Amino acid sequence: MAKEKPDFGNEEVRLKYRHTTSHILAQAVKKLWPEAKLAIGPAIADGFYYDFDLEHKFTDQDLNKITKEMKRITKAGLPLERFELPREEALAFMKEQDEPYKVELINDLPEDEIISFYKQGDFTDLCAGPHMEKTSQIKAIKLTSVAGAYWRGDSDRKMLQRIYGTCFPSQEELDEYLAKIEEAKKRDHRKIGKEMDLFALYDEGPGFPFFMPNGMIIRNELENFWREEHRKRGYEEIKTPLILNEQLWHTSGHWDHYQDNMYFTKIDGEDYAIKPMNCPGAMLAYERKLHSYRDLPIRMGELGQVHRHELSGALHGLMRVRTFTQDDAHIFMLPEQTKDEIKGVIDFIDYVYSLFGFKYHIELSTRPDDSMGSPEEWDRAETALREAMEEKGLEFVINEGDGAFYGPKLDFHLEDSLGRTWQCGTIQLDFQMPQRFDITYIGPDGEKHRPVMIHRVIFGSIERFIGILIEHFAGKFPLWLAPVQVKLLTVTEKFAGYAEKTAERLREAGLRVELDIRNEKIGYKLREARNERCSYIGVIGEREAEAGTLTVRSSKAGELGEMPVSEFEAKLLKEIKDKAV
């Protein structure tokens, strides 16, 4: 029975397979360290893990030892047998086994839940299942790492040891997976950022990235694009200060709800804060004058640099930093304009992400524990976001309790090279700030009314977005973003004159051109130019100098052969104009 290879294309089968392997991991650990206490061990996206509470710290050698024991268990071909117990017996059983975490899990199960166990050989685990029939169905196992993880994901609880692993129905598939991970690591934006000299982080400023000339090119192009697209969509742009006085942050609610993430300073003995968000500044900008209902919606954009105190362990290249620039905007509108504005922003985000070929998923983050405002206001805001999504026919997952303290939000998540997702775009609906700042517009009735407000970003943070771009394109950026669009290489120094003239012409046309007229072999210069990920390489020798041509190679399309400079120039300008990827 069930001797055929499991269908790994089927998610249920895959999860079942890996869940069974996590039980085998637990069995092996219990065999080697009987005093280990079992927590939980689910299957996850690319594998599985199991959490243990154990005095002994697992080492890499231990992982090898455990793997050996796991292989012994799979060879033994133990059947997995399910059985159920009434609540009291289940508790007694786990108490007898001295598994306090399992006891806690059982205690927290709903009254009417059937409590089931799976037994393989001398090992039994509390588990809802399902599982494979026999341990021998598990073929290729790799334990990948050990890391700390809080019991029940609660940082106030004990930290356990988590062993991560993965498994496949064949060694070939496992090897293929591991090779893919190795490949993906080469796309790491921290590595490419260093290789292409885009940005740098120094011990002098952990989480405070420096942008180098090549990185600034990408950044400036993105910002130019951002301004142009916002202009088209009826946004105006402002810039608000980095430092504002303490009182403002009391008014906004940041003092009460966001203080742990803020930096503070004193000026002339008065308390000031460095802004962690741009909204309070935008509120002041809005209320500088009276607004008529005819003026709404007002879409006020700002490339606003914020500073947030992130925990040191959370920092990650450009993806998670302590200062970043949000491509922020605050939309002030009539209540009845809410849904259309939300839809407009959804379309805007989709337009930008699609331009780069990004895949993304959307989450609706709801009311957090520490929030401002009434449940009714939150319901109203969540409903508006939900309905806008539903009317657009878009799928989303609910991220319970992850909203901002002032309102719920739609989060747009992009993937890095290893498939980790990062929140980039977000649309947040806010009924709180308008009240707190008492901002108004004059309605048709001549009375003051309260506008509704949206906070939204498209890139999210320029820094994080650049990180995602680097990994997505592995440094081979679309031409319009590429730091070096063209590099001209001479075969010998004799052709330096023609090369310089050509470079001058292309620069004149607006292209970013570098020139390599060094006295080196063409193969050497070519190799260097390719390593620098120049978009186009133009080789210039005797033939080209005579014919007024270039021999062109594209970083994406390979050899393109010889072409007239005019044709080359037109081709590149079109590619830039089209923002081709």
Place this chain on the structure above:
RNA sequence: GCUGGCAUAGCUCAGCUGGUAGAGCAGCUGAUUUGUAAUCAGCAGGUCGGGGGUUCAAUUCCCUCUGCCAGCUCCA
């Protein structure tokens, strides 16, 4: 912040159980004038992340701080 690991030249890395450091690439100098992924030679480059301790002697052992990596927590 927490758990574990790591920190040697600009970069990538060697350096067994303690005896004050080495390679490749990059850089500089010279020669080579070259047609699609590395021409040759020479030179220079490091108080071995910071501080403290043990020792006759510490890059190596211990403590501590800082930073980095993976994960957790948190989040754009």
